[in-house]
Amino acid sequence: xxxxxxxxxxxxxxxxxxxxxxxxxxxxxxxxxxxxxxxxxxxxxxxxxxxxxxxxxxxxxxxxxxxxxxxxxxxxxxxxxxxxxxxxxxxxxxxxxxxxxxxxxxxxxxxxxxxxxxxxxxxxxxxxxxxxxxxxxxxxxxxxxxxxxxxxxxxxxxxxxxxxxxxxxxxxxxxxxxxxxxxxxxxxxxxxxxxxxxxxxxxxxxxxxxxxxxxxxxxxxxxxxxxxxxxxxxxxxxxxxxxxxxxxxxxxxxxxxxxxxxxxxxxxxxxxxxxxxxxxxxxxx
Amino acid sequence: xxxxxxxxxxxxxxxxxxxxxxxxxxxxxxxxxxxxxxxxxxxxxxxxxxxxxxxxxxxxxxxxxxxxxxxxxxxxxxxxxxxxxxxxxxxxxxxxxxxxxxxxxxxxxxxxxxxxxxxxxxxxxxxxxxxxxxxxxxxxxxxxxxxxxxxxxxxxxxxxxxxxxxxxxxxxxxxxxxxxxxxxxxxxxxxxxxxxxxxxxxxxxxxxxxxxxxxxxxxxxxxxxxxxxxxxxxxxxxxxxxxxxxxxxxxxxxxxxxxxxxxxxxxxxxxxxxxxxxxxxxxxxxxxxxxxxxxxxxxxxxxxxxx
Amino acid sequence: xxxxxxxxxxxxxxxxxxxxxxxxxxxxxxxxxxxxxxxxxxxxxxxxxxxxxxxxxxxxxxxxxxxxxxxxxxxxxxxxxxxxxxxxxxxxxxxxxxxxxxxxxxxxxxxxxxxxxxxxxxxxxxxxxxxxxxxxxxxxxxxxxxxxxxxxxxxxxxxxxxxxxxxxxxxxxxxxxxxxxxxxxxxxxxxxxxxxxxxxxxxxxxxxxxxxxxxxxxxxxxxxxxxxxxxxxxxxxxxxxxxxxxxxxxxxxxxxxxxxxxxxxxxxxxxxxxxxxxxxxxxxxxxxxxxx
Numbered sequence: 001x002x003x004x005x006x007x008x009x010x011x012x013x014x015x016x017x018x019x020x021x022x023x024x025x026x027x028x029x030x031x032x033x034x035x036x037x038x039x040x041x042x043x044x045x046x047x048x049x050x051x052x053x054x055x056x057x058x059x060x061x062x063x064x065x066x067x068x069x070x071x072x073x074x075x076x077x078x079x080x081x082x083x084x085x086x087x088x089x090x091x092x093x094x095x096x097x098x099x100x101x102x103x104x105x106x107x108x109x110x111x112x113x114x115x116x117x118x119x120x121x122x123x124x125x126x127x128x129x130x131x132x133x134x135x136x137x138x139x140x141x142x143x144x145x146x147x148x149x150x151x152x153x154x155x156x157x158x159x160x161x162x163x164x165x166x167x168x169x170x171x172x173x174x175x176x177x178x179x180x181x182x183x184x185x186x187x188x189x190x191x192x193x194x195x196x197x198x199x200x201x202x203x204x205x206x207x208x209x210x211x212x213x214x215x216x217x218x219x220x221x222x223x224x225x226x227x228x229x230x231x232x233x234x235x236x237x238x239x240x241x242x243x244x245x246x247x248x249x250x251x252x253x254x255x256x257x258x259x260x261x262x263x264x265x266x267x268x269x270x271x272x273x274x275x276x277x278x279x280x281x282x283x284x285x
Numbered sequence: 286x287x288x289x290x291x292x293x294x295x296x297x298x299x300x301x302x303x304x305x306x307x308x309x310x311x312x313x314x315x316x317x318x319x320x321x322x323x324x325x326x327x328x329x330x331x332x333x334x335x336x337x338x339x340x341x342x343x344x345x346x347x348x349x350x351x352x353x354x355x356x357x358x359x360x361x362x363x364x365x366x367x368x369x370x371x372x373x374x375x376x377x378x379x380x381x382x383x384x385x386x387x388x389x390x391x392x393x394x395x396x397x398x399x400x401x402x403x404x405x406x407x408x409x410x411x412x413x414x415x416x417x418x419x420x421x422x423x424x425x426x427x428x429x430x431x432x433x434x435x436x437x438x439x440x441x442x443x444x445x446x447x448x449x450x451x452x453x454x455x456x457x458x459x460x461x462x463x464x465x466x467x468x469x470x471x472x473x474x475x476x477x478x479x480x481x482x483x484x485x486x487x488x489x490x491x492x493x494x495x496x497x498x499x500x501x502x503x504x505x506x507x508x509x510x511x512x513x514x515x516x517x518x519x520x521x522x523x524x525x526x527x528x529x530x531x532x533x534x535x536x537x538x539x540x541x542x543x544x545x546x547x548x549x550x551x552x553x554x555x556x557x558x559x560x561x562x563x564x565x566x567x568x569x570x571x572x573x574x575x576x577x578x579x580x581x582x583x584x585x586x587x588x589x590x591x592x
Numbered sequence: 593x594x595x596x597x598x599x600x601x602x603x604x605x606x607x608x609x610x611x612x613x614x615x616x617x618x619x620x621x622x623x624x625x626x627x628x629x630x631x632x633x634x635x636x637x638x639x640x641x642x643x644x645x646x647x648x649x650x651x652x653x654x655x656x657x658x659x660x661x662x663x664x665x666x667x668x669x670x671x672x673x674x675x676x677x678x679x680x681x682x683x684x685x686x687x688x689x690x691x692x693x694x695x696x697x698x699x700x701x702x703x704x705x706x707x708x709x710x711x712x713x714x715x716x717x718x719x720x721x722x723x724x725x726x727x728x729x730x731x732x733x734x735x736x737x738x739x740x741x742x743x744x745x746x747x748x749x750x751x752x753x754x755x756x757x758x759x760x761x762x763x764x765x766x767x768x769x770x771x772x773x774x775x776x777x778x779x780x781x782x783x784x785x786x787x788x789x790x791x792x793x794x795x796x797x798x799x800x801x802x803x804x805x806x807x808x809x810x811x812x813x814x815x816x817x818x819x820x821x822x823x824x825x826x827x828x829x830x831x832x833x834x835x836x837x838x839x840x841x842x843x844x845x846x847x848x849x850x851x852x853x854x855x856x857x858x859x860x861x862x863x864x865x866x867x868x869x870x871x872x873x874x875x876x877x878x879x880x881x882x883x884x
Binding site for chain 2: 608609611612615616618619620621622623625626627629630632633636637640683684687688690691692695696704705707708709710711712714715716717718719720721722723725726727730747750751754778779780783801804805807808809810811814815816817837840841844845852855856859862863866867870874
């Protein structure tokens with residue numbers, strides 16, 4: 001616990017207040033050399049009752065990277081990301097074995113509470129799920145539940161998070177309106193802003209664009225590129241083009257196993273496993 | 286740009302108070318929840334203990350076999366069948382009136398009515414269901430009874446017909462809305478299958494929809510009958526206070542609930558047989574309505590249609 | 593080969609269609625019964641009440657003389673009754689609904705509590721009166737006070753509010769729950785800051801409907817022995833009181849014809865209050881109906 005608390009965030013200075021437009025097609029794997037792992041799983045297994053849903057998962061995810069998780073429906077990819085912040089335990093019959101290390105601490109250790117883990121590891125869901133509250137209250141929710149009440153601090157956090165989520169300009173005049181009045185794509189970016197407000201290290205995204213139209217999807221993908229400067233992203237996607245476009249590394253899940261995990265370029269252009277090749281070339285799934 | 290480090294502030298705000306709240310909330314909520322169980326225990330304890338007191342004074346056998354109910358005087362008689370028959374007469378009339386009307390309304394609402402009409406009728410039914418029973422009692426004695434008397438001269442001021450009809454009116458909204466729920470739950474594909482073969486709306490309703498929704502409808506009727514049995518003010522006002530086991534529906538009678546109200550609004554000396562007889566009657570009433578509620582729940586659960 | 597004689601089918605068709613049409617009207621007639629009764633009841637009562645429903649009626653105490661009898665004590669008494677019933681019922685029911693929906697583990701005890709609540713909803717109100725009489729009035733020696741009657745009515749409407757609150761809580765989508773938990777909020781933070789506020793319109797609607805039932809409820813008050821001839825209003829919850837439905841009942845039972853008109857006037861006042869409460873409930877439900 002001490003370890004995480006004192007761990008410095010090795011992040012670039014955050015660009016708040018201005019929206020920096022960068023070349024989103026730059027080769028991100030090549031920019032600044034070796035990165036430290038943020039998540040590492042050791043022989044992780046998970047059962048829903050008798051169903052062995054995840055088998056011997058050994059994966060490493062690095063800081064300031066976008067890691068994509070792909071695979072056909074029911075392969076366990078959603079279950080896996082939900083295990084990373086222990087949301088999967090909301091299902092009562094779940095049983096786990098093995099380790100998941102978050103910055104070298106096992107997340108299943110009694111020393112770490114799930115609440116603490118989830119403030120460090122934020123999550124964005126498949127369908128936009130804003131609270132039935134104002135936009136401001138949505139974004140301020142995280143800091144508030146963790147005891148931050150000062151209006152001045154909250155105002156700044158809300159603005160910064162909305163800017164980082166690239167939606168500030170669209171909503172700045174109606175922060176007190178209900179978030180349900182926004183379009184689906186805007187709602188999803190408010191949900192991302194809400195996840196950013198507690199300044200997590202990692203953001204898990206579970207098919208974040210599957211409920212969005214193509215224009216909104218592009219906006220969210222652009223946003224992912226921006227976010228990886230400050231955060232580590234682990235993104236589940238059913239959309240292979242998306243994985244190819246945005247991610248640095250890709251893991252291919254199949255029937256509860258990790259078939260292949262490598263740089264995205266390799267997975268899509270030169271996969272080692274026949275099943276990976278079949279999947280990424282659209283032969284099944 | 287940001288002057289604040291949120292994660293640092295979060296760490297600083299961490300306290301053990303939260304953990305204590307988290308642990309105690311479910312316990313507190315559980316304790317409050319147990320009040321509903323205590324209420325049931327209270328009802329059972331009250332009815333059983335006071336009824337036992339009653340049966341230590343009066344014969345249990347007479348109570349459940351005799352039809353003579355004459356609780357006053359030097360040698361009181363406590364034969365519950367006089368009151369049960371009174372209740373039965375009112376409830377049968379109410380059911381015979383309310384079931385066809387309620388079901389007809391449910392069929393119209395679910396199979397024929399336009400969405401706009403439904404939006405008008407449903408609130409009317411809700412308002413009707415929300416009218417206090419004392420108001421229905423007033424309506425029975427001041428409107429329904431005089432109207433009945435003008436067309437049926439043998440009927441007396443207090444009678445089973447007027448009370449029965451008005452109790453029926455009271456339970457119509459319940460039958461209509463619960464049955465409509467059951468009918469609406471039948472998937473449209475079933476109706477389309479029948480209509481597509483050239484069956485009329487009516488044939489489809491009777492041969493397909495009603496038979497598919499039958500368990501929900503029966504459950505709603507059983508529940509409504511249970512409500513009618515427990516109904517108190519209408520019968521106290523319009524049915525009279527003459528306990529008798531006859532099948533005559535034109536003259537005064539007394540129901541179980543009517544007896545309880547009559548005795549408690551007069552002065553039953555605390556500790557007398559009369560006082561304890563309230564609880565024996567209450568117990569009988571409770572057992573009957575409880576059994577019907579259980580039956581209704583059982584039907585709903587046992588025959589839940591899987592569409 | 594022809595198994596079906598088409599002319600037979602054609603011959604029967606017009607009869608089937610006629611039956612279909614006439615039954616449609618029969619069903620429609622059934623639907624209008626409620627409306628007809630409602631209108632008749634209100635018109636009949638209003639006609640009886642005319643001439644008796646005036647300012648004096650609302651400001652006078654009850655009396656054995658028709659000319660001077662009024663509804664004042666009953667209205668104030670009913671308000672006092674609600675002062676006890678409403679907070680007690682809300683506190684008990686909403687907490688019960690929250691426990692059952694959010695915290696209760698899946699086990700036999702929980703099943704038992706749920707069955708118990710639905711059975712409590714089916715217990716006749718007069719039996720709740722007997723409970724109040726034996727426990728609150730006698731055993732706890734509260735007498736026929738506001739407190740005894742208020743608690744009895746609170747227990748009576750408890751299952752109604754529990755069931756409607758449960759439905760309101762259940763209608764909050766689980767995705768919203770997950771969002772809160774996923775940000776590191778605790779269970780209680782999620783319940784108190786997200787779920788309860790989102791469910792509150794539904795909960796309030798249920799509460800208002802239950803309260804309007806409690807205001808009009810007569811049988812438990814008769815059993816508890818609520819008086820009808822007081823000339824004072826209560827000063828506290830341990831005092832005796834009068835109540836609107838009880839006063840109406842007493843007037844209906846009076847042998848003199850004039851008292852029926854007083855009863856009618858009382859009914860109009862009671863129905864007006866209930867109609868107002870129902871409108872508020874419908875308004876709340878309408879205003880907040882399309883949220884997700």
